[in-house]
Amino acid sequence: MARLSLHNMQDTKKTFSIKGMHCASCVRILERALKKVDGVTEANVNLATAKATVTYDAGKVKDNYLESAVAKVGYKALINEEIKSEEEEKKEKQKELKDLRNKVIVSLISGGLILWGSFPGLMNTAPAILQNFLVQLLLATPVQFWAGLGFYQATIPALKHRTANMDTLVVLGTTVAYAYSAFVTIFPQIPKTIGIEPTPYFDVAAIIIGLILLGRYFEAKAKAETSQAIKKLIGLQAKTARVLRRASRPERSEGPPYLQEDMIEVDIPIDQVVIGDIIRVRPGEKIPVDGVIEEGESSIDESMITGESIPVDKAKGDTVVGATINKSGTFTYKATKVGQETMLAQIIKLVEEAQGSKAPIQRIADIISSYFVPIVIMLAFLTFGIWYIFGPSPALLFALLNTVAVLIIACPCAMGLATPTAIMVGTGKGAGHGILIKDAESLETAHKINTIIFDKTGTLTKGKPTVTDIILVTEFPISNFQFQMKSQNSKLKFSKEDIVLKLAASIEKGSEHSLAEAIVRKAEEKKLQLDSVLKFKAIAGHGVQGLIGNKKVFFGNRRLMEREGIEIRKLVQDDIEKLEGEGKTVMMLALCSHSERSEESQLIGLIAVADTVKDSAKEGVAALKKKGIEVVMITGDNQRTAEAIAKQVGIEKVFAEVLPDEKEKILKSIRQAQDTELTEGQVQNDNGGRIVAMVGDGINDAPALAAADIGIAMGTGTDVAIEAADITLINKDLHSVASAIELSKKTMRTIKLNLFWAFAYNIILIPVAMGILYPFFGILLNPIFASIAMATSSISVVSNSLLLKRHKI
Amino acid sequence: MDIDKILVGIFSLAGMAFTYWFFLMKKDDKAVIVKSNSVDVKVEGGYSPNIISIPKDKTTTLNFTRRDPSPCLEEVILPDFKLRKYLPLNKTTPIKVTPKKSGTFEISCGMNMFHGKIIVT
Numbered sequence: 001m002a003r004l005s006l007h008n009m010q011d012t013k014k015t016f017s018i019k020g021m022h023c024a025s026c027v028r029i030l031e032r033a034l035k036k037v038d039g040v041t042e043a044n045v046n047l048a049t050a051k052a053t054v055t056y057d058a059g060k061v062k063d064n065y066l067e068s069a070v071a072k073v074g075y076k077a078l079i080n081e082e083i084k085s086e087e088e089e090k091k092e093k094q095k096e097l098k099d100l101r102n103k104v105i106v107s108l109i110s111g112g113l114i115l116w117g118s119f120p121g122l123m124n125t126a127p128a129i130l131q132n133f134l135v136q137l138l139l140a141t142p143v144q145f146w147a148g149l150g151f152y153q154a155t156i157p158a159l160k161h162r163t164a165n166m167d168t169l170v171v172l173g174t175t176v177a178y179a180y181s182a183f184v185t186i187f188p189q190i191p192k193t194i195g196i197e198p199t200p201y202f203d204v205a206a207i208i209i210g211l212i213l214l215g216r217y218f219e220a221k222a223k224a225e226t227s228q229a230i231k232k233l234i235g236l237q238a239k240t241a242r243v244l245r246r247a248s249r250p251e252r253s254e255g256p257p258y259l260q261e262d263m264i265e266v267d268i269p270i271d272q273v274v275i276g277d278i279i280r281v282r283p284g285e286k287i288p289v290d291g292v293i294e295e296g297e298s299s300i301d302e303s304m305i306t307g308e309s310i311p312v313d314k315a316k317g318d319t320v321v322g323a324t325i326n327k328s329g330t331f332t333y334k335a336t337k338v339g340q341e342t343m344l345a346q347i348i349k350l351v352e353e354a355q356g357s358k359a360p361i362q363r364i365a366d367i368i369s370s371y372f373v374p375i376v377i378m379l380a381f382l383t384f385g386i387w388y389i390f391g392p393s394p395a396l397l398f399a400l401l402n403t404v405a406v407l408i409i410a411c412p413c414a415m416g417l418a419t420p421t422a423i424m425v426g427t428g429k430g431a432g433h434g435i436l437i438k439d440a441e442s443l444e445t446a447h448k449i450n451t452i453i454f455d456k457t458g459t460l461t462k463g464k465p466t467v468t469d470i471i472l473v474t475e476f477p478i479s480n481f482q483f484q485m486k487s488q489n490s491k492l493k494f495s496k497e498d499i500v501l502k503l504a505a506s507i508e509k510g511s512e513h514s515l516a517e518a519i520v521r522k523a524e525e526k527k528l529q530l531d532s533v534l535k536f537k538a539i540a541g542h543g544v545q546g547l548i549g550n551k552k553v554f555f556g557n558r559r560l561m562e563r564e565g566i567e568i569r570k571l572v573q574d575d576i577e578k579l580e581g582e583g584k585t586v587m588m589l590a591l592c593s594h595s596e597r598s599e600e601s602q603l604i605g606l607i608a609v610a611d612t613v614k615d616s617a618k619e620g621v622a623a624l625k626k627k628g629i630e631v632v633m634i635t636g637d638n639q640r641t642a643e644a645i646a647k648q649v650g651i652e653k654v655f656a657e658v659l660p661d662e663k664e665k666i667l668k669s670i671r672q673a674q675d676t677e678l679t680e681g682q683v684q685n686d687n688g689g690r691i692v693a694m695v696g697d698g699i700n701d702a703p704a705l706a707a708a709d710i711g712i713a714m715g716t717g718t719d720v721a722i723e724a725a726d727i728t729l730i731n732k733d734l735h736s737v738a739s740a741i742e743l744s745k746k747t748m749r750t751i752k753l754n755l756f757w758a759f760a761y762n763i764i765l766i767p768v769a770m771g772i773l774y775p776f777f778g779i780l781l782n783p784i785f786a787s788i789a790m791a792t793s794s795i796s797v798v799s800n801s802l803l804l805k806r807h808k809i
Numbered sequence: 810m811d812i813d814k815i816l817v818g819i820f821s822l823a824g825m826a827f828t829y830w831f832f833l834m835k836k837d838d839k840a841v842i843v844k845s846n847s848v849d850v851k852v853e854g855g856y857s858p859n860i861i862s863i864p865k866d867k868t869t870t871l872n873f874t875r876r877d878p879s880p881c882l883e884e885v886i887l888p889d890f891k892l893r894k895y896l897p898l899n900k901t902t903p904i905k906v907t908p909k910k911s912g913t914f915e916i917s918c919g920m921n922m923f924h925g926k927i928i929v930t
Contacts, residue, residue, distance in 0.1 A: 088897060150878040150879065153879070154854065157853040157855070159854070160854055162832055163922075167881070355893055356887070356892045356894075358886070370924070373832070373922075374832035382821060384817070389810070412922060416919070416920030420919070
């Protein structure tokens with residue numbers, strides 16, 4: 001694949017593969033040829049990697065200039081290799097399908113005509129020419145060696161490697177039928193001498209080939225459907241971007257800083273967009289790459305990435321994702337991720353990787369398929385021997401036809417297709433709804449989950465806390481303080497509560513805690529001017545302290561107050577408990593009139609901060625509980641607040657006041673705990689404990705996500721989160737947790753049904769083809785029916801996997 | 810018992826024994842040690858070479874050239890590297906792998922009938 005990067009402000013650098021290189025002199029020839037192209041400043045060719053790296057002026061040099069320079073010296077430049085290979089793959093598959101269709105038509109027509117001329121009961125109605133054995137030989141030969149050529153082409157090299165597959169069975173089966181028929185047609189006297197009527201079975205060979213090819217045709221079509229999800233994702237990519245470029249040289253990417261007045265809009269191919277490019281998007285257009293809005297606002301349809309059907313409003317500073325659609329306004333944004341770094345590219349990579357992985361359930365099919373074909377060939381020999389020795393007369397014909405039936409009915413393909421096709425459809429289905437599954441193993445494990453631990457902040461709640469209450473808890477000695485309440489608008493009046501907020505915001509400005517952000521934001525809303533803080537200190541798990549003027553200020557939780565020996569009166573305690581009971585986190589502000597701790601320290605105010613519970617939290621939790629899954633909440637917040645939030649969303653079991661590094665320990669203890677509470681049908685892990693999923697934001701919870709049986713990262717598409725999680729939910733909807741488990745359950749059910757069908761089919765029908773029913777019921781399987789059964793067997797497995805597409809998420 | 814039946818009985822048993830020996834008792838091929846950073850793999854009735862030894866922490870390009878029309882071999886899967894790739898007939902498809910740990914890793918066709926190994930040392 002060609003890589004494009006910004007070399008400097010003038011030049012573009014491109015790396016691409018070269019075909020046909022074999023020695024060091026090729027390097028020199030190619031470098032010279034590329035350097036001769038007007039506008040190329042540098043060309044380096046590497047023999048080991050067979051790649052050229054060219055630095056050039058994008059305004060002067062086009063891809064085809066480089067391609068023709070390379071072609072002139074006898075090599076081939078693969079500049080947009082990936083795009084071409086996709087097109088090539090598509091063309092190749094279309095050609096294969098067309099060839100297959102032609103072969104099916106010829107085989108079935110020839111086979112049908114032979115059948116008409118040879119089948120007892122039918123042959124009387126056929127023209128005399130079709131009853132002629134030599135004509136039948138003429139009709140059957142092209143079917144055997146033209147339509148069936150692919151079977152031979154696959155079998156011969158396989159035999160050289162001492163391996164065998166389905167083609168080997170088809171070749172053996174049809175060759176036996178064809179060779180016997182040709183022999184009795186050419187030398188009819190020989191079978192007569194041993195008392196056998198010289199009847200050929202060309203119809204068997206020709207129709208078997210026709211039907212198996214027909215089965216392959218439908219199978220290929222159905223298989224193409226299983227990989228539709230990836231094609232659909234690739235198709236989402238915009239082809240061009242409208243970037244702002246300098247009017248004097250629109251062909252070059254300038255990089256920031258931009259002077260908007262000097263810029264014009266230029267449409268460029270998507271692979272030429274570089275980080276920092278300013279891109280304009282109009283209503284109805286596709287957003288080309290990921291970025292941050294610089295100017296304008298709009299409503300954006302992100303359903304193709306998140307599965308969320310309601311458009312999202314975005315304004316300056318908000319991030320936009322490539323491949324989503326701008327619904328209403330026009331805006332400009334700065335590209336922050338391009339090429340393989342965009343969220344769409346990451347999603348495609350993840351889905352491709354998941355589809356290339358192997359589910360543990362497939363192991364059993366792997367073991368059986370490695371012995372399958374040789375065992376079937378051995379059974380065919382056994383069938384021939386038994387029927388010839390013990391079978392009724394004419395024993396040779398019975399032995400031959402039953403041997404052919406055994407070889408033809410065996411279907412290893414269904415076993416091979418049972419798991420991967422379902423995994424492909426399942427992972428693709430998830431990706432279409434914002435559920436990214438890392439690999440087949442995660443998809444397999446997810447349906448066994450019996451305990452789910454939710455992180456509180458940012459997972460069950462929106463992660464955007466706001467100040468809800470400011471309470472003055474003492475008669476504030478304002479006259480003794482020198483704080484000046486200034487405002488940009490002098491007409492504004494300030495309450496004593498505002499002084500509490502101002503002090504808290506001033507000291508929290510230096511903190512990185514998420515609650516600090518809420519307090520500072522509130523102060524900004526109220527246009528309070530913050531004071532400068534000296535000797536700022538953050539005390540982990542407690543709060544912050546610092547000097548404002550000559551006053552020492554403490555702001556934090558109950559633990560901080562206890563540590564500083566600051567009394568919390570009974571009435572204030574009641575207030576705190578009431579607020580915490582409402583699910584709010586209460587922070588306390590205390591002042592000390594001297595710089596040293598003294599008896600004058602006193603609690604002066606409370607600030608309550610609340611994080612809103614996500615709209616989907618209650619229903620999301622209820623959906624999981626309905627599945628019999630135990631839901632647990634884990635948080636660093638205090639017990640009362642945690643319990644209040646848990647109550648709102650319907651969670652009974654809460655782990656509160658948990659320090660970040662303790663989350664992993666708690667998760668492990670749940671995994672290892674031996675308990676008898678599991679209901680029927682729930683699965684235990686290898687240690688007899690629970691199978692636990694952890695749902696978090698993917699960044700702060702990475703260790704806990706990794707320690708869980710299934711780590712589920714919510715609402716983010718960052719590399720870190722995707723790496724740490726087994727399942728990434730791009731949308732922020734908590735219903736998706738239950739949906740992911742349901743998808744896993746449905747996919748596993750499909751795989752099990754496929755495997756059952758594939759095994760049962762072979763286990764039941766191979767003995768039937770061997771003639772096991774003949775002694776009891778006189779039933780034998782005609783080889784033609786065997787080929788119909790075999791062709792439908794693999795189609796039914798693929799079709800069953802495709803039914804997963806109908807599953808509603 | 811007639812002589813022809815005895816002969817067919819012997820033929821049948823010999824065929825079974827031969828099949829067992831031919832397919833199930835074959836010895837593993839010797840591993841081809843990749844010294845440069847790429848190796849050509851012919852896809853025809855299996856993978857040649859089918860045991861490839863490559864170094865750890867280095868990127869090796871496996872150039873798969875499919876000569877076999879069987880749909881069985883139209884995809885190659887390296888499950889441990891999470892790779893599934895379509896192999897166009899009579900064309901070379903490069904697949905890059907950078908193993909991060911030592912061990913033996915499987916190569917298989919899309920229908921899991923043909924197998925090979927990558928040994929990482």
